[in-house]
Amino acid sequence: MDKLMEVRDLKKYFKTPRGTVHAVDGVSFTIERGKTLGVVGESGCGKSTLGRCILRLIEPTEGEVLFEGTDICSAKRRELKKLRKDMQIIFQDPYSSINPRRTVLELIAEPIKFNNIIPNATETDIENRVLELMKIVGIDERLINAYPHELDGGRRQRIGIARALSLQPKFIVCDEPVSALDVSIQAQILNLLRELQHEMGLTYMFITHDLSVVNYFADDIMVMYLGQVVEKAPSEVLFENPMHPYTQALLSAILIPEVGANPHHIKLRGEVTSPIDPPDECRFAKRCNYVTEGCRKGTPPLLEVSPGHFVACHCIKPGGINTLKETVVEESEEICPCPPIE
Protein backbone atom coordinates (compact mmCIF):
# COMPACT_ATOMS: atom_id res chain seq x y z
CA MET A 1 0.00 0.00 0.00
CA ASP A 2 1.37 3.38 -1.02
CA LYS A 3 0.47 5.59 1.96
CA LEU A 4 0.50 9.27 1.13
CA MET A 5 -0.85 10.43 4.47
CA GLU A 6 -0.73 8.72 7.81
CA VAL A 7 -2.23 10.28 10.91
CA ARG A 8 -1.63 8.78 14.35
CA ASP A 9 -3.63 9.62 17.45
CA LEU A 10 -4.14 13.24 16.50
CA LYS A 11 -5.59 15.60 19.09
CA LYS A 12 -6.57 19.23 18.96
CA TYR A 13 -7.83 20.84 22.14
CA PHE A 14 -8.92 24.47 22.40
CA LYS A 15 -8.63 26.09 25.82
CA THR A 16 -11.57 28.39 26.43
CA PRO A 17 -12.82 30.23 29.52
CA ARG A 18 -15.53 27.56 29.83
CA GLY A 19 -13.10 24.63 29.69
CA THR A 20 -11.15 22.64 27.12
CA VAL A 21 -12.89 21.86 23.81
CA HIS A 22 -11.89 18.38 22.62
CA ALA A 23 -12.35 19.24 18.94
CA VAL A 24 -10.27 16.32 17.65
CA ASP A 25 -9.63 13.60 20.19
CA GLY A 26 -7.38 10.73 19.17
CA VAL A 27 -8.00 10.32 15.43
CA SER A 28 -5.91 7.88 13.34
CA PHE A 29 -6.17 6.99 9.65
CA THR A 30 -4.18 6.53 6.46
CA ILE A 31 -4.92 7.68 2.92
CA GLU A 32 -3.49 5.80 -0.02
CA ARG A 33 -2.04 7.76 -2.93
CA GLY A 34 -4.67 8.60 -5.53
CA LYS A 35 -7.58 7.75 -3.25
CA THR A 36 -10.24 9.75 -1.44
CA LEU A 37 -11.03 9.53 2.24
CA GLY A 38 -14.49 10.90 3.01
CA VAL A 39 -14.89 12.45 6.47
CA VAL A 40 -18.50 12.74 7.61
CA GLY A 41 -20.32 13.91 10.69
CA GLU A 42 -22.55 16.67 11.99
CA SER A 43 -21.54 20.27 12.23
CA GLY A 44 -19.16 20.75 15.17
CA CYS A 45 -17.76 17.20 15.25
CA GLY A 46 -14.25 18.40 14.38
CA LYS A 47 -13.99 17.83 10.61
CA SER A 48 -12.57 21.25 9.70
CA THR A 49 -10.25 21.25 12.71
CA LEU A 50 -8.93 17.86 11.59
CA GLY A 51 -8.43 19.10 8.02
CA ARG A 52 -6.56 22.20 9.20
CA CYS A 53 -4.39 20.23 11.65
CA ILE A 54 -3.17 17.76 9.05
CA LEU A 55 -2.06 20.67 6.84
CA ARG A 56 -0.65 22.34 9.96
CA LEU A 57 -2.66 25.48 9.27
CA ILE A 58 -3.32 25.17 13.01
CA GLU A 59 -1.00 23.44 15.46
CA PRO A 60 -2.16 20.01 16.65
CA THR A 61 -2.08 19.48 20.42
CA GLU A 62 -0.70 15.95 20.13
CA GLY A 63 -0.12 13.21 17.59
CA GLU A 64 1.70 12.58 14.35
CA VAL A 65 0.92 13.52 10.77
CA LEU A 66 3.17 11.76 8.27
CA PHE A 67 3.08 13.02 4.71
CA GLU A 68 5.10 10.72 2.45
CA GLY A 69 6.83 9.61 5.63
CA THR A 70 7.77 13.13 6.86
CA ASP A 71 6.27 14.23 10.16
CA ILE A 72 4.77 17.61 9.34
CA CYS A 73 4.18 18.40 13.02
CA SER A 74 7.91 18.62 13.67
CA ALA A 75 8.85 20.12 10.27
CA LYS A 76 10.80 23.36 10.41
CA ARG A 77 9.64 26.45 8.61
CA ARG A 78 11.56 25.87 5.35
CA GLU A 79 10.57 22.26 5.11
CA LEU A 80 6.99 23.20 5.88
CA LYS A 81 6.94 25.79 3.09
CA LYS A 82 7.98 23.06 0.67
CA LEU A 83 5.40 20.64 2.04
CA ARG A 84 2.65 23.28 1.80
CA LYS A 85 2.90 23.29 -1.99
CA ASP A 86 2.11 19.59 -1.97
CA MET A 87 -0.88 19.98 0.36
CA GLN A 88 -3.70 22.36 -0.41
CA ILE A 89 -7.21 23.11 0.84
CA ILE A 90 -10.46 24.08 -0.86
CA PHE A 91 -13.02 25.75 1.37
CA GLN A 92 -16.77 25.58 1.64
CA ASP A 93 -17.51 29.16 0.83
CA PRO A 94 -15.26 30.37 -1.95
CA TYR A 95 -16.56 33.89 -1.47
CA SER A 96 -15.25 34.27 2.06
CA SER A 97 -11.89 32.67 1.26
CA ILE A 98 -10.96 34.92 -1.66
CA ASN A 99 -10.32 38.65 -1.76
CA PRO A 100 -13.37 40.32 -3.39
CA ARG A 101 -11.26 43.22 -4.65
CA ARG A 102 -9.05 41.03 -6.84
CA THR A 103 -9.79 39.91 -10.38
CA VAL A 104 -9.77 36.29 -11.51
CA LEU A 105 -6.31 36.87 -12.98
CA GLU A 106 -4.95 38.32 -9.75
CA LEU A 107 -6.57 35.65 -7.60
CA ILE A 108 -5.13 32.73 -9.53
CA ALA A 109 -1.77 34.45 -10.08
CA GLU A 110 -1.33 35.16 -6.37
CA PRO A 111 -0.22 31.70 -5.17
CA ILE A 112 1.92 31.24 -8.30
CA LYS A 113 3.83 34.44 -7.55
CA PHE A 114 3.93 33.97 -3.78
CA ASN A 115 5.45 30.51 -4.09
CA ASN A 116 7.64 31.39 -7.07
CA ILE A 117 6.22 28.46 -9.02
CA ILE A 118 7.59 29.72 -12.34
CA PRO A 119 11.12 31.04 -11.67
CA ASN A 120 11.92 34.36 -13.39
CA ALA A 121 8.41 34.54 -14.80
CA THR A 122 7.27 37.59 -16.74
CA GLU A 123 3.71 38.90 -16.36
CA THR A 124 2.91 37.22 -19.69
CA ASP A 125 4.18 33.86 -18.42
CA ILE A 126 1.97 34.20 -15.36
CA GLU A 127 -1.05 35.22 -17.41
CA ASN A 128 -0.54 32.25 -19.72
CA ARG A 129 -0.39 29.91 -16.76
CA VAL A 130 -3.57 31.50 -15.33
CA LEU A 131 -5.33 31.00 -18.66
CA GLU A 132 -4.20 27.39 -18.69
CA LEU A 133 -5.56 26.84 -15.19
CA MET A 134 -8.85 28.57 -16.09
CA LYS A 135 -9.21 26.13 -18.94
CA ILE A 136 -8.48 23.15 -16.69
CA VAL A 137 -11.15 24.17 -14.16
CA GLY A 138 -13.65 25.31 -16.80
CA ILE A 139 -13.80 29.10 -16.45
CA ASP A 140 -14.27 30.97 -19.72
CA GLU A 141 -11.08 32.90 -20.51
CA ARG A 142 -13.12 36.05 -21.18
CA LEU A 143 -13.74 36.22 -17.44
CA ILE A 144 -10.06 36.79 -16.66
CA ASN A 145 -10.63 40.38 -15.55
CA ALA A 146 -13.94 39.74 -13.75
CA TYR A 147 -14.37 40.23 -10.01
CA PRO A 148 -15.72 37.44 -7.77
CA HIS A 149 -19.08 39.20 -7.21
CA GLU A 150 -19.69 39.09 -10.95
CA LEU A 151 -19.47 35.28 -10.91
CA ASP A 152 -21.86 32.64 -9.61
CA GLY A 153 -21.01 30.31 -6.73
CA GLY A 154 -19.87 27.48 -8.99
CA ARG A 155 -17.39 29.69 -10.85
CA ARG A 156 -16.10 31.13 -7.58
CA GLN A 157 -15.48 27.60 -6.36
CA ARG A 158 -13.65 26.91 -9.63
CA ILE A 159 -11.33 29.84 -8.79
CA GLY A 160 -10.65 28.20 -5.41
CA ILE A 161 -9.83 24.96 -7.19
CA ALA A 162 -7.57 26.73 -9.72
CA ARG A 163 -5.69 28.43 -6.88
CA ALA A 164 -5.12 25.09 -5.18
CA LEU A 165 -4.04 23.43 -8.44
CA SER A 166 -1.66 26.26 -9.35
CA LEU A 167 0.85 24.81 -6.89
CA GLN A 168 0.62 21.33 -8.43
CA PRO A 169 -0.24 19.67 -5.12
CA LYS A 170 -0.36 15.95 -4.42
CA PHE A 171 -2.98 16.18 -1.71
CA ILE A 172 -6.06 18.40 -1.32
CA VAL A 173 -8.35 18.75 1.69
CA CYS A 174 -11.78 19.55 0.27
CA ASP A 175 -13.69 21.09 3.19
CA GLU A 176 -17.41 20.98 2.27
CA PRO A 177 -16.58 22.25 -1.23
CA VAL A 178 -20.12 21.95 -2.55
CA SER A 179 -22.23 22.59 0.56
CA ALA A 180 -22.83 26.24 -0.27
CA LEU A 181 -23.79 25.55 -3.90
CA ASP A 182 -27.09 24.85 -5.64
CA VAL A 183 -27.70 21.14 -6.15
CA SER A 184 -27.36 21.40 -9.94
CA ILE A 185 -23.96 23.06 -9.60
CA GLN A 186 -22.82 20.62 -6.91
CA ALA A 187 -22.70 17.79 -9.43
CA GLN A 188 -20.60 19.86 -11.85
CA ILE A 189 -18.02 20.68 -9.21
CA LEU A 190 -17.92 17.09 -7.96
CA ASN A 191 -17.39 15.86 -11.52
CA LEU A 192 -14.61 18.40 -12.01
CA LEU A 193 -12.85 17.30 -8.79
CA ARG A 194 -13.13 13.72 -9.85
CA GLU A 195 -11.73 14.33 -13.34
CA LEU A 196 -8.84 16.30 -11.88
CA GLN A 197 -8.12 13.45 -9.50
CA HIS A 198 -7.86 10.97 -12.36
CA GLU A 199 -5.85 13.26 -14.60
CA MET A 200 -3.42 14.48 -11.97
CA GLY A 201 -3.30 11.52 -9.61
CA LEU A 202 -4.53 13.68 -6.73
CA THR A 203 -5.29 12.35 -3.27
CA TYR A 204 -8.23 13.89 -1.40
CA MET A 205 -9.59 14.19 2.07
CA PHE A 206 -13.19 15.08 1.34
CA ILE A 207 -15.06 16.62 4.27
CA THR A 208 -18.85 16.77 4.25
CA HIS A 209 -21.86 16.61 6.55
CA ASP A 210 -23.76 14.92 3.70
CA LEU A 211 -23.21 11.17 3.32
CA SER A 212 -24.87 11.08 -0.10
CA VAL A 213 -22.06 13.26 -1.47
CA VAL A 214 -19.25 10.98 -0.27
CA ASN A 215 -21.06 7.88 -1.44
CA TYR A 216 -20.46 9.14 -4.93
CA PHE A 217 -16.95 10.28 -4.25
CA ALA A 218 -14.99 8.47 -1.57
CA ASP A 219 -13.06 5.19 -1.55
CA ASP A 220 -13.14 5.02 2.23
CA ILE A 221 -15.39 6.77 4.70
CA MET A 222 -14.63 7.85 8.23
CA VAL A 223 -17.59 8.85 10.42
CA MET A 224 -16.82 11.27 13.24
CA TYR A 225 -18.80 12.08 16.33
CA LEU A 226 -17.65 14.73 18.80
CA GLY A 227 -13.98 14.65 17.85
CA GLN A 228 -13.66 10.88 17.57
CA VAL A 229 -13.96 8.28 14.85
CA VAL A 230 -16.96 6.00 15.45
CA GLU A 231 -16.75 3.99 12.22
CA LYS A 232 -14.40 3.67 9.26
CA ALA A 233 -14.74 1.39 6.24
CA PRO A 234 -14.51 1.18 2.46
CA SER A 235 -17.51 3.15 1.13
CA GLU A 236 -19.50 0.22 -0.19
CA VAL A 237 -19.06 -1.66 3.10
CA LEU A 238 -20.20 1.34 5.12
CA PHE A 239 -23.28 1.81 2.97
CA GLU A 240 -24.20 -1.88 2.93
CA ASN A 241 -23.38 -2.76 6.51
CA PRO A 242 -23.25 0.29 8.76
CA MET A 243 -22.68 -1.02 12.29
CA HIS A 244 -22.45 1.97 14.59
CA PRO A 245 -25.86 3.33 15.67
CA TYR A 246 -24.77 6.83 14.72
CA THR A 247 -23.77 5.77 11.18
CA GLN A 248 -27.09 3.96 10.85
CA ALA A 249 -28.95 7.11 11.84
CA LEU A 250 -26.92 9.27 9.43
CA LEU A 251 -27.56 6.86 6.57
CA SER A 252 -31.26 6.70 7.33
CA ALA A 253 -31.44 10.50 6.96
CA ILE A 254 -30.41 10.39 3.29
CA LEU A 255 -33.21 11.27 0.92
CA ILE A 256 -34.11 8.48 -1.48
CA PRO A 257 -34.54 9.57 -5.13
CA GLU A 258 -38.23 9.68 -6.12
CA VAL A 259 -39.28 8.71 -2.60
CA GLY A 260 -37.92 11.66 -0.66
CA ALA A 261 -37.47 11.18 3.06
CA ASN A 262 -36.65 7.62 4.06
CA PRO A 263 -39.67 6.06 5.81
CA HIS A 264 -37.21 4.20 8.04
CA HIS A 265 -35.53 7.38 9.17
CA ILE A 266 -33.98 6.70 12.60
CA LYS A 267 -34.68 9.46 15.08
CA LEU A 268 -32.11 10.28 17.71
CA ARG A 269 -32.67 11.89 21.06
CA GLY A 270 -31.63 15.50 21.14
CA GLU A 271 -29.28 15.53 24.11
CA VAL A 272 -25.79 16.09 22.73
CA THR A 273 -22.71 15.64 24.93
CA SER A 274 -20.69 18.85 25.19
CA PRO A 275 -17.25 18.80 23.53
CA ILE A 276 -15.99 20.78 26.55
CA ASP A 277 -14.21 18.41 28.98
CA PRO A 278 -16.34 15.43 27.89
CA PRO A 279 -16.79 12.56 30.38
CA ASP A 280 -14.89 9.28 29.90
CA GLU A 281 -17.74 7.34 28.34
CA CYS A 282 -19.11 6.73 24.87
CA ARG A 283 -19.76 10.24 23.54
CA PHE A 284 -22.80 9.05 21.66
CA ALA A 285 -24.40 7.40 24.73
CA LYS A 286 -26.83 10.23 25.48
CA ARG A 287 -28.37 10.06 22.00
CA CYS A 288 -28.08 6.34 21.36
CA ASN A 289 -31.25 4.24 21.07
CA TYR A 290 -29.30 1.20 22.30
CA VAL A 291 -27.61 2.69 25.35
CA THR A 292 -26.75 0.36 28.28
CA GLU A 293 -24.96 0.82 31.61
CA GLY A 294 -21.77 -0.49 29.96
CA CYS A 295 -21.75 2.46 27.56
CA ARG A 296 -20.81 4.75 30.46
CA LYS A 297 -17.63 2.80 31.21
CA GLY A 298 -14.86 4.46 29.23
CA THR A 299 -14.49 5.43 25.59
CA PRO A 300 -15.01 2.43 23.31
CA PRO A 301 -11.88 1.52 21.29
CA LEU A 302 -12.00 1.44 17.49
CA LEU A 303 -12.06 -2.31 16.74
CA GLU A 304 -11.54 -3.96 13.39
CA VAL A 305 -14.70 -6.05 12.93
CA SER A 306 -13.82 -7.30 9.44
CA PRO A 307 -10.86 -6.47 7.18
CA GLY A 308 -10.78 -2.68 6.83
CA HIS A 309 -14.03 -2.13 8.75
CA PHE A 310 -13.57 -0.43 12.15
CA VAL A 311 -16.25 0.37 14.73
CA ALA A 312 -16.08 2.04 18.15
CA CYS A 313 -19.10 0.83 20.14
CA HIS A 314 -19.24 -0.95 23.49
CA CYS A 315 -21.96 -3.22 22.11
CA ILE A 316 -19.97 -4.41 19.10
CA LYS A 317 -17.36 -7.02 19.98
CA PRO A 318 -14.31 -8.32 18.11
CA GLY A 319 -15.34 -10.36 15.10
CA GLY A 320 -18.30 -8.03 14.59
CA ILE A 321 -20.52 -9.70 17.20
CA ASN A 322 -23.35 -7.28 17.65
CA THR A 323 -25.05 -7.07 21.04
CA LEU A 324 -27.08 -3.94 20.29
CA LYS A 325 -30.54 -4.13 21.81
CA GLU A 326 -32.97 -1.30 21.39
CA THR A 327 -33.64 0.27 24.76
CA VAL A 328 -37.01 1.79 25.51
CA VAL A 329 -36.55 5.46 26.07
CA GLU A 330 -39.02 7.94 27.43
CA GLU A 331 -40.54 10.34 24.98
CA SER A 332 -38.12 13.20 24.59
CA GLU A 333 -37.22 15.79 22.04
CA GLU A 334 -36.10 14.12 18.83
CA ILE A 335 -33.93 15.81 16.28
CA CYS A 336 -32.69 14.86 12.89
CA PRO A 337 -29.08 13.61 13.08
CA CYS A 338 -28.07 15.83 10.26
CA PRO A 339 -29.05 19.45 10.86
CA PRO A 340 -28.08 21.95 8.18
CA ILE A 341 -24.56 23.25 8.57
CA GLU A 342 -23.90 26.73 9.88
Ligand SMILES: Nc1ncnc2c1ncn2[C@@H]1O[C@H](COP(=O)(O)OP(=O)(O)O)[C@@H](O)[C@H]1O
Ligand atom coordinates in the same frame (compact mmCIF):
# COMPACT_ATOMS: atom_id res chain seq x y z
N1 LIG B 1 -10.58 28.39 17.50
C1 LIG B 1 -11.44 27.70 18.24
N2 LIG B 1 -11.58 27.95 19.56
C2 LIG B 1 -12.44 27.22 20.33
N3 LIG B 1 -13.22 26.22 19.87
C3 LIG B 1 -13.12 25.93 18.55
C4 LIG B 1 -12.24 26.65 17.67
N4 LIG B 1 -12.37 26.13 16.41
C5 LIG B 1 -13.29 25.14 16.50
N5 LIG B 1 -13.75 25.02 17.78
C6 LIG B 1 -14.71 24.05 18.29
O1 LIG B 1 -14.24 22.76 17.92
C7 LIG B 1 -15.33 21.91 17.59
C8 LIG B 1 -15.13 21.38 16.18
O2 LIG B 1 -15.30 22.43 15.24
P1 LIG B 1 -15.11 22.22 13.67
O3 LIG B 1 -13.82 21.55 13.44
O4 LIG B 1 -15.33 23.53 13.02
O5 LIG B 1 -16.29 21.22 13.32
P2 LIG B 1 -16.95 20.87 11.91
O6 LIG B 1 -16.03 21.31 10.84
O7 LIG B 1 -17.16 19.39 11.96
O8 LIG B 1 -18.26 21.59 11.87
C9 LIG B 1 -16.60 22.73 17.77
O9 LIG B 1 -17.09 22.48 19.06
C10 LIG B 1 -16.09 24.15 17.65
O10 LIG B 1 -16.90 25.04 18.37
Ligand SMILES: [Mg+2]
Ligand atom coordinates in the same frame (compact mmCIF):
# COMPACT_ATOMS: atom_id res chain seq x y z
MG1 LIG C 1 -16.45 22.58 9.16
